[in-house]
Amino acid sequence: MKNWIFSGLLLMMVSVMFSQQTVTGIVIDNDTRMGLPGVNVVVLNSTENATTDDNGKFQITTVQTAGSVEISYIGFETKVLTFKVANGGTANLGQIVIGTDSAQLDEIIVVGKGVIDLADSRRTPIAVSTIRAAEIKQKTGSADVTQAMVNTPSVYVAGQSGGFGDSRITVRGFGQDNTAFLLNGQPINGMEDGLVYWSNWSGMSDIANGIQIQRGLGSSKLAISSVGGTVNFVTKTTDKREGGFVSAGVANDNYLKTTAAYSTGEGKNGFGASVLLTRWQGDGYNDGTFGEGYNYFISLGYKLNESHNFNFLITGAPQEHDQNFSKTISSYLEHGRRFNNNWGTLNGQYLSERTNFYHKPVANLNWDWNINDNTSLSTVLYGSWGRGGGTGSYGKSAAKKYTADDQINFDAIYANNEALPNGDGTFGNNAYAIRSSMNNHDWYGLVTNLEKQLSENLTLNFGADLRTYKGSHYRQINNFLGLNSWTESRRLFNANSEVIPVDVFNTVTESQPINHFKGLFNSIDKDQRIDYDYSETISYGGVFGQVEYATEKFSVFAQGAASTQSHQRFDYYDYIAEAEAAEKVNNFGFNAKAGGSYNIADHSQLYVNAGYYSRQPYHDNIYLNYTNQVNPLTENEKILGFEAGYKFKSKFFTANVNAYRTSWKDRVVSSSATLTKDEVFGDITIAAGEQVYTTNEGVEQLHSGVELDFVAKPFSFVEVRAFGSVGNWEYVGDAVKTKRDEDRRVLESKATDVDGGKVGDAAQITAGVGAKFKIVERLSLDADYRFYDKLYSNAGAVKENLLLPKYDLVDAGISYRMLVGKDKDDSVDFRLNVNNVFYKVYLSELRSNIKTTDRVNPKSETDFSTYESAGKIYNGLADGNQGYFGLGRTWSFTISYNF
Known part of the structure; x- marks a missing residue:
């Protein structure tokens, strides 16, 4: 009898020891007061873990009746909470509020914590x-x-x-x-x-x-x-725990994307690895905008000890995509809003004249050194290697043939090329080819920052930013289209940029087809390059520092940085050998910022910031008209900024209000447009279909405005976000306007009054509201409404800019997570997006500034009709303006298995 009693007690003890308990809770973002999805929850001293759902909820099955769980999420503080299972086998930890912590920037090791400026x-x-x-x-x-x-x-x-x-x-x-x-x-x-x-x-x-x-x-x-x-x-860096996912997504216009990722987790030796691979392709929303590409991401982490953490990552996205350029509104009205005339067919096969192709691997090596309790050093060493460019037309515009529906007639072009003597193309015999404009670079840099906690309230940061860059630019034949060769002549410049009156002839017989993978290692010989061939080296060195004094009631900071950079251009195509190297240009710049904040109460905070920048001009503005001549007009741009704000935070509502004023002097504004008909600039004729670039130098801009955003959680099943901004962005004074063609020749240059002109290319009034509804457990619906007004044309700096019609959009989505696996540790996620739900027809941007009162044919001596009198108006705008309509209704659906 005693044996039976002992056996029963033993069985009860074993069943209790190995029975499964449940620990639940919800993780809340301290800033937004919303549930945080994707948070890692781990039962310490075990392999039991879970991830929060879209509403921040989690549930862990454990054999422990008491213990601790660790709550960790990228960018947030890590919390450890104890639990004890009550009767019924469940421990509910309730709401767990975690705040942001810039020291927690990844899931295995803290990399770049002093370099990444969150x-x-x-x-x-x-x-x-x-x-x-x-x-x-x-x-x-x-x-x-x-x-x-x-x-x-x-x-x-x-x-x-x-x-x-x-x-x-x-x-x-x-x-x-x-x-x-x-x-x-x-x-x-x-x-x-x-x-x-x-x-x-x-x-x-x-x-x-x-x-x-x-x-x-x-x-x-x-x-x-x-x-x-x-x-x-x-x-991402290297995940802390083992796992991964595979996903597949489809979307409108034959879009398909597949992704696979896996992480080993952190091993006992401190090593870990994460890998992600993606492939995508699609026809594109607009006609002739096919694209395809890949994405790879490899991260290797090593935690040497509590003082030293390392992470190496390399990522890249080799891709190619066909492009659609801006066109007149009348073209869209005639052919449809998806119209694109950059493509055609050759022997029945699709062929685009305009394709962008590029591969830019980026590598980072991060080292974090916790020197002691109040001193740390963060360093990132990086490099990137870009290879690729874009294709376009090359030759006489008269050789470019179009079909009746305004697509490129490559068959006719091919036949014309084949009929030329010896199959040799020149600018004088109406030949046509597709060229590639190559833009390659090698870029290396280092950023390091030392952070010192001088006292409980005083923190000091200082460091360095070093970069070296070499870029190369040239053109090559991409497709001869029936030609055997291409011959062109040019005059060379001497060191004084004076023309040497001797013609130099160049004949090329090699073409280089598009390949975003092989392009990383291939380069055509110099004697097979056309039109231009130049490079530049840019060296940059900067130092920076910041000191901040902060208490529970207020904070103040001061920050400064100084940098010097050198530029030198090398032209191998248009200059004699001894004059290839241009004058080296050195520029010094600096910035200074300061600010402070005051906590009115536990939930309210006021702040003010101010800053001044003296920014060196970009390389492309230093050398005149893409020659070795130094532009005497360039000087440092001056930026002066002020901002103030108020932040409010409570359990169910968080809001921010910001006001700003930014003055920007001695800046350069550029824009481009496609000619709809031949235009004459002096003795240069630019054909219809070619791009003309406009640069405004010496421009001053003044931007001011107010911004509001808030997040509210009125009920447990709904979250509401909203934002709004009202700006007034204007040009001040005069500007020098210069027009150039695709070969970078100056077409015209003149001073113009732009005072009071509105800055274009962005809506100066925006507003939006979004909501997320929890329908049932793990099923949610979200929708966003956005409104845009005071959107002006991107026509550069002009005094009377064109105002586009205001518009609004609605996007929506639905998400569902299905728990799978023996212990419900894995999941299958479903996501459906529909953008522009109500198929709003709108102009997202314009790149010209034609008024309805302007003449349709301004150079005609017989036709004096205006767009208004000719009835050539769309939604209040002259239909000769060019730009883009926004996308219509689009959709995407993704399914992902997470393990």
Whole structure:
């Protein structure tokens, strides 16, 4: 009998020891007071773990009746909570509120914590919006990563109609060349012109753990001039726990995307690895905008000890996509809003004249050294190697044939080329070929920052930013289209840029087809290059420092940076050998920022910031008209900014109000347009269909405005976000306007009065509201409404700019997570996006400034009709204006298995 009693007690003990208990809770973002999806929840001293759902909820099955769970999420503080299972086998931890912590930037090792300038690395606030990884994946679908930023105050996204990767964003009315973009602390704006091409970052939505848009002065300590703002992309590094996912997505116009990712987790030896691979392709929304590409991401992490952490990552997105250029409104009305005349057929096969192709691998090596309890050093060493370019027409415009429906007639062009003597093309015999304009670079840099906690309230940062860059640019034949060779002649310049009266002839017989993979290693011989062949070297060195004093009641900071950069141009095509090297130009620049904040109460905070920049001109503005002549007009641009704000935070409501004023002097504004008919500039005739570039030098801009955003959670099943911004962005004084053709010849140059003219290319009034509804457990519906007004044409600096019609859009999506696996640890996620739900027809941008009272044929001696009198008006605009209609209704659907 005693044995039976003992056996029963033993069985009860074993069953209790190995029975499964349940630990539940919901993780809340301290800033937004919303549930955080994708948070890691781990039962310590076990392999039991879970991830929060879209509403921040989690549930872990464990054999422990008491213990601790660790709550960790990228960019947030890590919390450890104890639990004890009550009767019924369940422990509910309730709401777990976690705040942002810039020291927690990845899931295995903290990399670049002193280099990646997130807003919370400084106590004094700025105007900022943060987009989490889950939202990035949900909102982008098949679009560029810029789509994730559309619900942000003072941000305008345009260019989507150009093709995959051709979108661009403006912040507070400033373009991408005047907004700083950082990748894990590495500057990625082009060193020649400051531009960012999103086709080079087509995989960003897959690898980004977060995007932080800092409008205005920002919190970056680098010697960068964030006139409009600073956009920080924080990528994945190496996941802390083993796992991965596979996903497949489809979208409108035959879009298909597949992705696979796997992480080993952190091993006992401190090593870990994460790998992600993606392939995509699609026809594009507009006609003739086919694209395809890949994305790879490899991250290797090593935690040597508690003091030293290392992470190496390499990522790239080789791609090619056919492009759509802006056209007149009348062309769209005649052929449809998807019309694109950059393509045709050859022997029945599709062929585009305009294709962008590029491969830009980027590598980062991060080292974080915790020297002691109050001192740390963060360093990132990086490199990127860009290879690729874009195709276009080459030859006499008269040789370019079109079909009856205005598509390129490659069959007729081919036949014409074959009939030429010896099959040799020249500018004088109406030959036509497709050329590639190559833009290659090698870029290396280092950013390092030492942070010292001088006292409980006083923090000091100082460091260095070093970069070296070499770019090369040339043209080559992409497709001879029936020709055997191409011959051209030119005159050379001496060191004084004087023409030597001797013709130099060049005949090329080799072509280089598009290949975004092989292009990383291939380069055509110099004697097979056409039109131009030049390079430049740019060296940059900067130092920066910041000191901040912060208490529970107030904070103040001061920040400064200084930099010097040198430029030198080398022209191998248009100059004699001893004059290939241009004069080296050195420029010094600096910036200074300061600010402070005051906590009115536990939930309210006021702040003010001010800053001044003296920014060196970009390389493309230093040398005159793409020659070795130094432009005497260039000088440092001067930017003076002021901003103030108020932040309110409560359990159910968070709001931010920001006001700003930014003055920008001695700047350069550029725009481009496609000619709709032949135009004569002096003794130069530019044919219809060619691009003309307009540059306005010495321009001053004044931008001021107010921004509002808030998040509310009135009920447990609904979250509401809203934003609004009202700006007044104007030009001040006079500007020198210069027009150039695609061969960079100056067509005309004159001074013009632009005082009071409105800055174009971005809506000066934006507003939006979005809501997310929890329908049932793990099923949610979200929708966003956006409104845009005071959008002016991107026609450069003009006094009377063209106002586009206002418009609004609605996007919607639905998400569902299905738990699978033995212990429900895995999941299958479904996501459906529909953008522009109500198929709103709108103009997203214009690049000309034709008034309805302007003449249709201004050079005609017999036709004096205006657009208005001729009835050539669309929605209040002259239909001779050129630009883009926005995309119609689009959709995407993704299914992902997470393990």
